C-alpha cells in the first residue's frame with residue numbers, strides 16, 4: 001500500500017492481514033449499509049403526511065434489523081446475533097463460523113424525520129455475545145450523513161471509509177487517534193443530574209468546552225472521535241443506570257474510542273471490562289479523551 005493509493009475496504013482488509021472469515025463478515029455487513037441507506041430514500045418517497053412519515057420512520061428500524069438478520073441467516077457467517085430490536089439472541093443453524101454479532105440496526109432513529117445523521121453500530125465477538133466488550137475482535141459503525149461512512153477497528157487501529165457513488169467503501173483516514181479537543185456532548189436533563197456528574201459538567205463548561213449534542217449517539221461519538229472531548233449519557237435521577245445499551249451502543253463505540261487512544265467508562269470502571277448479565281443491560285457512559293475520562297473517574301472516586 002503506497003501513500004496516496006486509493007484503496008477499498010476489501011483490499012484494505014486483505015492487505016492488513018485480517019482473518020479472511022472476519023473480512024468476509026465485515027464486507028457482508030458493510031454491503032447491508034448500502035441497502036439501509038437506500039431505504040431512507042424509499043421511505044421518504046412514500047411519505048404522505050408528517051404523521052404517516054412518522055410511522056414509516058419507526059418501521060425503518062425494524063426494516064434495517066430484518067435486512068441485517070436475513071443476510072446473516074443466508075450467509076451463515078456467524079453463529080449468534082443479538083440486536084437492539086430482538087428480545088433474544090438468535091442462533092444460526094449450521095453456521096460457517098463461530099462469531100457472535102451485536103447490532104444496533106439504526107441508532108438515533110428519532111432523528112430520521114429531521115434528516116440528521118443516524119447509524120448502524122456493530123460489534124463482533126469470537127463467540128458468545130454475553131462477554132465483556134474487551135473480548136470483541138472487531139467493531140464498526142456505518143454513519144448515514146451527507147456522506148455514508150464506515151469506521152472500523154479490528155484491533156489494529158481505527159480507520160474511516162467513505163461510500164463512493166457505486167457503493168464501494170474507500171479508505172479515507174488510517175489509524176485515527178482522538179485529538180485533544182474541547183467538545184462535550186451531554187445526554188440527560190440538567191435538572192436530573194446527580195451531584196458528581198453536575199460537578200463534571202460545570203468543570204467542562206468553566207474550561208470552555210463547547211456543547212455539541214445531536215441526539216444521535218453514533219453521530220455524536222463520530223464527532224468526538226475526530227475532534228476530541230467527551231460524550232456522556234450519565235446515570236440520572238430516576239434512571240441511575242443511564243439510558244444507553246451496553247451491548248449495542250456502549251461496547252462497540254467504546255472499543256473504537258479505546259483503539260483510537262481514548263477511553264470509555266461508566267464513571268468508575270472501564271465499560272469494556274464489564275461482563276453483561278443480559279442483552280438489554282444499560283449503562284451510564286463517558287467516552288472520549290483520556291483526560292476527560294480520568295477527570296470524571298477522579299470526581300466519582302472522591
Ligand code: FDP
Nearest residue numbers: 107108109110111188215216217218
Ligand atoms: P434514539 O432513541 O433516537 O435511537 O439510545 C438511543 C438514542 O437515540 C441515542 O442515539 C441518543 O444519544 C439518545 O438515545 C438520545 O436520548 P434522549 O432523546 O433521551 O436525549
